[in-house]
Amino acid sequence: MANNLSSTSLIKPLVQGRPTEEDIPSGYGKTESYLLPKDPAWMFLFWEITQSTFDYLKSQYGDLLNTARTIIRLHDVTGVALFNGTNSVKYYDMPVILEAKSWYIHAPQSGRAYIADIGYLTEDGRFILVTRSNATAIPPGHISDVIDDKWMIVEGDFQKLLKLSGADYIGLGASELMQVVGQRWKLTELTQSGAPQSSWSSFALHLDKVQEDEDIWLNADCEIIIYGSASKNAIVSINGQEIELKDGKFTIHRHLSAGDVVDLPIHARNAKGDKTRRVDIKAVREPGK
């Protein structure tokens, strides 16, 4: 299409208007799963299971699946060179909703390597594998117990050094900084829309952390996830705000700041508007003390 190479084709935007969810695929037509590390305690698993995989399983196992539970079987594969499905150090089962397509998994132990299998656990205890993830290792999250003979240091000195090295600040790394930067963009955006609202100096920040001191400090954060599904064509709203269903399902994530009290009534009504259903969810986060 070399005849398109005019200077005007160069300046024509490739994408017209704002992109919508439909613009990128929701899946890639292949049954597979991936496991990512998040921190010493958490991992993120996402997957895609195609209809043909479901059809195949149905043809192989039939009704057995109807009474089976869907689970994630998390294998600890630390030190395992080649995992064959059974040679893990240990495994942990947790229930999962396959339609969720992704899940945050709490790691039973930090500093280990894991593989997540997704599958069915039948009533008689059999595990039917649907998809197996890659292996991922998560960090230890603490000072090592391993001492190097060649590089010995007096324990007292090591403790001093740790303190000097900022061991107390671990995890607070760039958080303040990030909030500063984040704040800046936020305010810039506000002013962009023509409504300058900043009445504070550049460094007025409200850090959501409990007072630190020498002996004890605590840093905790919270996010809530609300998910569910509703009948086809139902109109669902959370706290009065209509939400979009994808394949009849919804997920919302909300950050909960210190002192937040949230009330999240979930309403559904049918297309005609003559029938409704309601689920109430409330959450409270006390301020730090």
Place this chain on the structure above:
Amino acid sequence: MGQEKGYLALVLHAHLPFIKHPEYPDFLEEDWFYEAMVETYIPLLSVFEKLTDEGCDFRLTMSLTPPLCNMMEDPLLIERFRRYLNQRVELSGKEIERTKNTEFESVARMYYDKFRRYQDLFENRYHGHVLQGFKKFQDMGKLEIITCCATHGYLPLMVHKESVNAQIKIAAHDYRSRFGKNPRGIWLAECAYNPGDDKFLREEGIRFFFTEAHGILHGTPRPKYGVYAPVYCPETGVAAFARDMESAQQVWSAESGYPGDHRYREFYRDLGYDCDYDYIKPYLHSDGVRRNIGMKYHKITGRVPLNQKQAYYPQEAREVAAQHAGNFMFNRQQQIKYLSTILDRKPLVVSMYDAELYGHWWYEGIDFLEFLFKKIYYDQDEIKLITPMEYLQMYPENQVVQPSMSSWGDKGYHDVWLNSGNDWIYRHLIKSAERMMELANRFPDAQGLLRRALNQLARELVLMQSSDWAFLMTTGTAKEYSTKRTKDHIKRFNELYEQIIHNRIDEGYVFNLEMRDSIFQQMDYRVYSTAEKEKVLAKY
């Protein structure tokens, strides 16, 4: 080794995502680059020039990331920056007249003088190519320029090592083409380190990288010197230097950090809003909406509303910057003196910061650095500035420690780049990487249009992988733009992929993308082949 008791390595990370929109006459987010040029990059060069003229020696380590280098050398962006700078010179010239005999006289004069000097450097000293300026100071041995992951890709969240290998290889190649030698160091994007990734660094001749404090503190075995000496990664011998938290907090603490001083310049009160509309309109974007234009006449003053901010006095602020530099140096002297009583070698304090925070965010940060360099050079002999390579040459023997997975983000790991607000991107990032590998393996030696298409496919992938998009989604700001950029690259990747596998490549489409997503002109898609990765892994 001289009389000094220890060393300070100052490290600035200069980075912006690749933002270039030739399809529009002007584009809001491109301003990030122009602002950083006029507030951080050229002012830094100006300080280097001044120090050199005065015979004041200094040492600084700076990452200039590949996207930034690509933007600095992009003809269109250079032209647009030229326009941006000319406008500022013009406006600040008018402002001298307008503010005569008012309390804003001195600040208006300051802008005019600075813009003129930056324009002079940009046009007459560097002829539009600021990288030449940085390279000059590297060649003089004062500045160590290090590279970064190709597009600031977040390595620990890349499942396929082919992607990690490509991020490093593309970056190293880009560096060589600009600076004529191997990069000796790298700033891993967000200081995100994943054990084993050092193999890919070693392969490119990279000798060191940086981690957050706990990258080393949580390493195995226990690091004898804490963060005050580098460690070597097992098998590869690549050195890891960790961030000192004390000096980091000192500058950036929200409560006590220097930039909050009330005599410093207030960021949010800007001439773009303060001036008469008709007067300021020619300096706004073509949509005519009032926005920040980067000239600000007020000081922080205190916790008062924006309309009660007082006039800014450049001389007063500069004196504060000098005091803060003195205070920073004093604290490093005390810290290093104390550390030297515990360590059986001269300690090294590594202070790492985002470069753009100096000048762009903390306006007087540039003056602060200038004073700090001078004070360290002239006023004392207890501490000395050093680069990581100089330290390694001085102490070639270091403990072997496997650093821990870590990042410098909030909570110390991957939360900022992987959370409920942005986790949807990984399905696409990982799939695209897999498809890229598939095609690189399938076409070991493509030619002609197919080759161009494959190279462009690789560009779309690396642009999609910029950690900036996930970051901006998390901070909730510029969220729309970062979401759109991510989706655009996913869509372009998928479209191109389909064209390639179905053997119906549309040259017009490829050409269009080559013009827009023009990063890495010398891209070679074969870096994604599995054989390339295996070659590296087999060595170490």
